[in-house]
Amino acid sequence: MGRKSLKEDQQKKIIEAFYNIAISEGIENISFGKVAKELDMHPSLVVHYFSNKEEMLLGLIDYIIASYAQIYQPVDTNVDSLERLVEILNNIFSRKWNTYIDDSVFYNCFALIFRNPQIKSRYRELHLLLREWLKSIIQECVDKKQLLCDDPALAADLIFVISDGAYYFLSMVDDPLEFDRHSQKYRIEAFKVLGLSPN
Incomplete structure (x- = not known):
């Protein structure tokens, strides 16, 4: 032990x-x-x-997964499911992603999926895990009748499609005001997927 x-x-x-x-x-x-x-x-x-270095890279991807899991942990453990979902959506479309894992490291690792099947598999697991976590909290809100959503898995997938595309583009935006303006626009669209008000 x-x-x-x-x-x-x-x-x-x-x-x-x-x-x-x-x-x-x-x-x-x-x-x-x-x-x-x-x-x-x-x-x-x-x-x-x-x-070897590949083993360290796989360890780094596990480190990334563990870091991103923090986005799903509520700051206040007494919040109800819908409040937690809103907090998660706000976290996804904020600069918090970059506080958990540096964007340059994330994309540097990501580029290796085109040459390394094991890293590709690990990254796929990461993305599926993020979607599964989000789907679970959406389903929880549906079960508690706090939200109407026919397909929580599809909703979670669409939200991450918006998020992944958003951060790919936003990684090229240097102006903080422009970054925030675009980020808020994508956040609003993610809330619309669930029929929720971003406010």
């Missing part, structure tokens, strides 16, 4: 160092030596926990 916990703790530290270097230098420029230097440890110790 103790050994497993130590291993997981070390792996987490290595992934966090990997992530921090990726923000400043890009994934393609990361080496075991740089990760070891960031952590002030011998490179052989990094290799002990991750036998």
